[in-house]
Amino acid sequence: xxxxxxxxxxxxxxxxxxxxxxxxxxxxxxxxxxxxxxxxxxxxxxxxxxxxxxxxxxxxxxxxxxxxxxxxxxxxxxxxxxxx
Amino acid sequence: xxxxxxxxxxxxxxxxxxxxxxxxxxxxxxxxxxxxxxxxxxxxxxxxxxxxxxxxxxxxxxxxxxxxxxxxxxxxxxxxxxxxxxxxxxxxxxxxxxxxxxxxxxxxxxxxxxxxxxxxxxxxxxxxxxxxxxxxxxxxxxxxxxxxxxxxxxxxxxxxxxxxxxxxxxxxxxxxxxxxxxxxxxxxxxxxxxxxxxxxxxxxxxxxxxxxxxxxxxxxxxxxxxxxxxxxxxxxxxxxxxxxxxxxxxxxxxxxxxxxxxxxxxxxxxxxxxxxxxxxxxxxxxxxxxxxxxxxxxxxxxxxxxxxxxxxxxxxxxxxxxxxxxxxxxxxxxxxxxxxxxxxxxxxxxxxxxxxxxxxxxxxxxxxxxxxxxxxxxxxxxxxxxxxxxxxxxxxxxxxxxxxxxxxxxxxxxxxxxxxxxxxxxxxxxxxxxxxxxxxxxxxxxxxxxxxxxxxxxxxxxxxxxxxxxxxxxxxx
Numbered sequence: 351x352x353x354x355x356x357x358x359x360x361x362x363x364x365x366x367x368x369x370x371x372x373x374x375x376x377x378x379x380x381x382x383x384x385x386x387x388x389x390x391x392x393x394x395x396x397x398x399x400x401x402x403x404x405x406x407x408x409x410x411x412x413x414x415x416x417x418x419x420x421x422x423x424x425x426x427x428x429x430x431x432x433x434x
Numbered sequence: 435x436x437x438x439x440x441x442x443x444x445x446x447x448x449x450x451x452x453x454x455x456x457x458x459x460x461x462x463x464x465x466x467x468x469x470x471x472x473x474x475x476x477x478x479x480x481x482x483x484x485x486x487x488x489x490x491x492x493x494x495x496x497x498x499x500x501x502x503x504x505x506x507x508x509x510x511x512x513x514x515x516x517x518x519x520x521x522x523x524x525x526x527x528x529x530x531x532x533x534x535x536x537x538x539x540x541x542x543x544x545x546x547x548x549x550x551x552x553x554x555x556x557x558x559x560x561x562x563x564x565x566x567x568x569x570x571x572x573x574x575x576x577x578x579x580x581x582x583x584x585x586x587x588x589x590x591x592x593x594x595x596x597x598x599x600x601x602x603x604x605x606x607x608x609x610x611x612x613x614x615x616x617x618x619x620x621x622x623x624x625x626x627x628x629x630x631x632x633x634x635x636x637x638x639x640x641x642x643x644x645x646x647x648x649x650x651x652x653x654x655x656x657x658x659x660x661x662x663x664x665x666x667x668x669x670x671x672x673x674x675x676x677x678x679x680x681x682x683x684x685x686x687x688x689x690x691x692x693x694x695x696x697x698x699x700x701x702x703x704x705x706x707x708x709x710x711x712x713x714x715x716x717x718x719x720x721x722x723x724x725x726x727x728x729x730x731x732x733x734x735x736x737x738x739x740x741x742x743x744x745x746x747x748x749x750x751x752x753x754x755x756x757x758x759x760x761x762x763x764x765x766x767x768x769x770x771x772x773x774x775x776x777x778x779x780x781x782x783x784x785x786x787x788x789x790x791x792x793x794x795x796x797x798x799x800x801x802x803x804x805x806x807x808x809x810x811x812x813x814x815x816x817x818x819x820x821x822x823x824x825x826x827x828x829x830x831x832x833x834x835x836x837x838x839x840x841x842x843x844x845x846x847x848x849x850x851x852x853x854x855x856x857x858x859x860x861x862x863x864x865x866x867x868x869x870x871x872x873x874x875x876x877x878x879x880x881x882x883x884x885x886x887x888x889x890x891x892x893x894x895x896x897x898x899x900x901x902x903x904x905x906x907x908x909x910x911x
Contacts, residue, residue: 367459367460368459368460370460370464370465370466371465372465372466372659372666373466373665373666373667374466374666374667374670377667377670378625378626380626392457393457393460395465408626409440410626412440412441413440413471413474413475413626413629413630413633414471414626414629415470415471415474416461416463416465416466416467416468416469416470416471416474417460417461417463417470418442418443418446418461418470418473418474418477418504419441419442419446419459419460420460421440421441422439422440422441422442423439423440423441424438424439425438425439425440427438
């Protein structure tokens with residue numbers, strides 16, 4: 351689905367199915383907007399989640415995450431296709 | 435304009451079809467593993483530089499062995515430690531390709547220690563990513579060359595003790611002492627700032643190769659939470675607290691500014707250059723016209739044997755040289771072991787109309803035996819219908835085989851009559867070519883100067899060949 355055209359807030363999208371729950375993104379996030387979720391994913395890990403607000407789109411979590419597809423970061427103003 | 439989205443690079447497969455795992459969209463790496471992060475940085479750089487179509491990713495042995503599951507590039511999985519050697523071959527054959535050698539510390543610093551030193555020393559235009567996590571991860575956490583002093587592993591349960599296991603090897607410092615490398619830097623997959631330095635180093639290492647500047651090695655300190663038995667977050671802290679002391683970060687060599695951007699150059703191998711050196715006709719030019727011998731003598735596989743000093747190896751070389759001039763495919767290998775020194779010598783020769791699969795002659799169609807032990811040893815190997823040539827002056831007991839042709843001649847006696855015992859090998863050469871008609875006299879003569887260094891001996895050698903030929907002519911008449 352496409353985002354609405356216009357100014358879009360930065361955000362982080364965690365693909366829960368690909369997250370191995372290592373916690374590096376949570377520890378590294380300068381805004382503390384990532385957290386460990388209670389439930390287990392299909393891999394048996396507690397996946398990271400986004401609180402839903404406060405992401406600045408800095409990309410720190412993306413470059414800490416070892417899994418190629420587990421995290422996507424959308425910077426402010428990004429308009430395009432949704433990946434999650 | 436800055437990219438507005440950070441997500442999975444196009445240089446990764448969307449679905450990892452090659453993995454045997456049922457789950458085909460996550461890597462096999464443990465939670466928190468540094469390999470994943472470095473892979474992401476490399477894949478992103480490949481995307482950004484637009485080099486995916488010409489990148490070849492050389493995976494090592496170790497946890498990152500499955501590079502070919504993930505990278506949507508050319509892939510080769512190399513033998514343990516040999517990625518720089520394989521990369522050398524690929525890069526030289528395809529200079530326009532971008533060759534990435536990705537190796538861990540067990541692979542690069544232990545079994546592949548020599549490969550990396552030699553590739554670096556040759557200044558191969560490749561980019562090496564060396565992931566150093568101070569342990570053997572894949573095999574369960576054993577001591578690696580890079581394991582820290584005091585670090586406990588499954589094979590150093592009391593901690594690494596330099597008196598027993600030596601000191602951690604500092605690869606970057608070592609490689610930086612060589613003349614040829616262009617860029618050597620150690621970086622660390624630590625916090626955001628350090629990870630950004632890794633990202634820059636990855637790009638610089640690839641840029642150097644794209645610009646044909648030469649060899650780059652980026653050592654990347656990385657965590658192994660499983661091997662270290664820590665959580666990923668603890669592991670990052672441990673890397674920061676302990677690994678940095680042993681492995682200081684920094685640029686150890688950087689000549690990339692002083693080397694100009696170059697075009698990639700394909701190595702041109704000149705067949706005619708080799709032919710010139712060997713004094714052979716240029717490719718395409720007619721080799722000497724040679725009448726084919728009878729079918730039974732075509733494509734001979736020869737074993738030549740005798741005492742050391744009888745000129746057995748020279749006889750073989752002469753046959754191969756002359757055969758080459760006649761347009762045959764030829765091979766020559768000497769065969770000797772420690773027990774042969776000062777004793778017997780033998781060599782294997784092939785002259786063939788077809789390409790030669792193996793130079794080894796185990797079932798000779800021609801056996802030349804210049805002493806009794808050689809005949810006794812090899813007589814049984816001769817193929818039925820084959821030919822045994824032996825020196826009657828030195829072999830008191832002739833061959834017993836009834837299913838082969840036998841040609842005995844007193845080669846050493848003939849050579850003595852010519853005034854030089856050492857020329858017996860050329861008498862045998864003359865007898866063989868005269869008997870089999872595999873090569874005409876002119877071709878043999880044309881080959882003599884290529885191998886006989888003392889030119890004043892040429893006439894004597896020619897005479898010896900002629901005496902050998904005469905012997906078989908007289909025998910036949």
